[in-house]
Amino acid sequence: MSGGVAGHRTGRARGLRKVPLSDPARRREVFDVVLALLAEVGYERFTMDLVAQRARASKATLYQRWPSKAELVVDALQEHQQVAAGPEAGSYPDDLRRLLAAWLAGWTERDRGLMLALLEGSRRDPEVARLRRERLSRPLRQAAEAALARARGRGEIPGQVDEELLVELPFALVLTHVLVLDEQPSPELVDRIVDGVLVPLLRGGPGAGRSPAVPAEGSARPSA
Amino acid sequence: MSGGVAGHRTGRARGLRKVPLSDPARRREVFDVVLALLAEVGYERFTMDLVAQRARASKATLYQRWPSKAELVVDALQEHQQVAAGPEAGSYPDDLRRLLAAWLAGWTERDRGLMLALLEGSRRDPEVARLRRERLSRPLRQAAEAALARARGRGEIPGQVDEELLVELPFALVLTHVLVLDEQPSPELVDRIVDGVLVPLLRGGPGAGRSPAVPAEGSARPSA
Amino acid sequence: MSGGVAGHRTGRARGLRKVPLSDPARRREVFDVVLALLAEVGYERFTMDLVAQRARASKATLYQRWPSKAELVVDALQEHQQVAAGPEAGSYPDDLRRLLAAWLAGWTERDRGLMLALLEGSRRDPEVARLRRERLSRPLRQAAEAALARARGRGEIPGQVDEELLVELPFALVLTHVLVLDEQPSPELVDRIVDGVLVPLLRGGPGAGRSPAVPAEGSARPSA
């Protein structure tokens, strides 16, 4: 009664014991379906029928565990959140490089769609909106702010720079690339953001921003 | 009472003269309803019934002018976009300040929702996606790139700066504030972006870069 | 203000004087459109919009002349009827051969569809049903009955033969081929009916049915 969840399609016509939704693995299975669907079609076109079908459960069963579509979505989203581990490098740019890399590392194709679904669902369901803020924005922001604090301590931040925007900057750029430009975020993008924006931005300050590999301009690609 | 087969409905509830949709003012009226609705509920939950109701038209009438929901939306969006007139100030930061200010000037509460609806609709309808790129993103980007070209001509852009990201930067920050942080964009935000990010970013000055007149890349075209 | 109707599409963008529906040629033009449409899509899917579009008239104009879709259809059908000229040959089979040939001669692709439309429309509109009986069934039946009377006079009809069915026979076969088998009626079919059914049927009788070209069996094709 727990066994490897085994979500394959290997002709499970009849001979599969029904796994209750109370089983954590089964739950995860459902969440996977939910997240995949959200990413694929967005919040509004996400239907309980689709979930039931793909998760090989009946809608009634789903409704027994989650009282509404909104709650199922929120619950799935909640579980999904992986808090980025706080990095600690020697300089703000490098801290950010790691932070962003860690953030993007967990991204699959679907997270791009999830991002959109999250924004879309926020309008319909305040709970989704809260989740968006708490789970997506805040942790990253906090990690970035911690890095900022360290940088400030080291005197890396020029006085003229708006610190709040500085923190938002990298995420804003990634978001724009993902949402508006339909791009899949890449490690190169991280480097371009750090070397092409953050480093120059911090240069004027006391700490006179040191930057590891400075690739002049454009879509630089430090080959090592 | 309760018999009566059909035929009641005391025509034209509020003494409103029938104004044809061909009338430009009436069209604008409908577009206003469409945009407001889009902003309120998003693309999927936007219904023709709602439009008809609010615009005091019949669905059939709407369908006479626009062959589908998608086309009505696209048409309304199209009409709505006012391309910001190309600013021309003495410095890149000031150019951008004007550009952003012009962009945000037309923003009402609803434009946040519109932005989201556009993103949402893009996934469902390729036509909406195309529109978003061509009519909404491109003009802004071009204006910003023109400003960049002039700045480059003046030697304002340090060589290390990633020019593409530089162009995206201000918009990305606005977008983030609007979409993710639920903020209404304000003139102060513009100033913070310009003074707290752009200016410091460009501080290195010409010396840090290369010769003043390098048209590097993009569709930049030095003023001749 | 009458001129050759000229129903071509030769770029009649603007420069075409509006021809009133009172003009007989214009009426015929409309009827042509109606009949073509009926044949193409049947009675139910026939729409006033389609008529208006193809006839380059406005629906309101059509409604001015014909108070309803049903009446337009009926009127068009009425005009369309060409009464088959009564033939007069030396024998019943030859009479029928001519009669059927004359009937089918006027058939175009569209008449097959019209036949169906007529049956379909009969259910909805009693007037169409009446038309069907009066205009389609009766004239043919009368011509055939006249031929039968002559044949009877000549002693061509064996006593055992059911005369009513004998009259219906050829039409029934044509109808079946057209409606049920989706075939376009051909001159060969007429010969097969006359030589392969009528002639043998009359053989036993006093007149001992003479038949011009007797092609043994199957889909005979008298080459001359």
Add this chain to the structure above:
Amino acid sequence: MSGGVAGHRTGRARGLRKVPLSDPARRREVFDVVLALLAEVGYERFTMDLVAQRARASKATLYQRWPSKAELVVDALQEHQQVAAGPEAGSYPDDLRRLLAAWLAGWTERDRGLMLALLEGSRRDPEVARLRRERLSRPLRQAAEAALARARGRGEIPGQVDEELLVELPFALVLTHVLVLDEQPSPELVDRIVDGVLVPLLRGGPGAGRSPAVPAEGSARPSA
């Protein structure tokens, strides 16, 4: 009165226990409604709403079992068809007499309408057309052709007779009476067809044709 936002509708009007569509009897019930409706109004005016109403089911329920109107119609028609058991009498006329009697035996008033609906639906939906051919026309035709083969074996068919038309003949006459003449088919009609047409047609006897055992053409197969 007139206030109340929603939620009235005193459930299940007539104390009808909810019987699932999976129940065969319930299915038959729905099919009865479908067939009756088709017969009454034809294919185009047949609506899912009407079916739902009369069958006391909800449209959504119907759509759960049948993915489209076309499929519901086809399914109902399919179930309805009872292939006439192959008769086997001593002579072709008697064989046909039985075949026709069996065919018409199941006919109710509504089958006339059904026939029309089938013809009508065939134009709109190829699936209906296929069904009509395969399920309705073919079985009859095959039974008739089998009878013909036996008759041929017995030397009943005069050589001059067009065998294909001979097979179609009785059905064509019935169809004409039913569809064009608005008659309800009666046992008398069968006798008139057999005695007044078939018998005289075959009177010439074997001598008029050729040797008794000529399997000429078609899918005829002399009884071993």
Add this chain to the structure above:
DNA sequence: AATGAATGAGCCTTCATTCAT
């Protein structure tokens, strides 16, 4: 606890018909 089945309330789109010019 899981599920097959049912359903009210829409949603997009179309059609015959009527107005106002």
Add this chain to the structure above:
DNA sequence: AATGAATGAAGGCTCATTCAT
């Protein structure tokens, strides 16, 4: 007399949710 435009009433199909087993 002709037409551009408007519209109530459907019609096919879908979705979140609830029953009954």
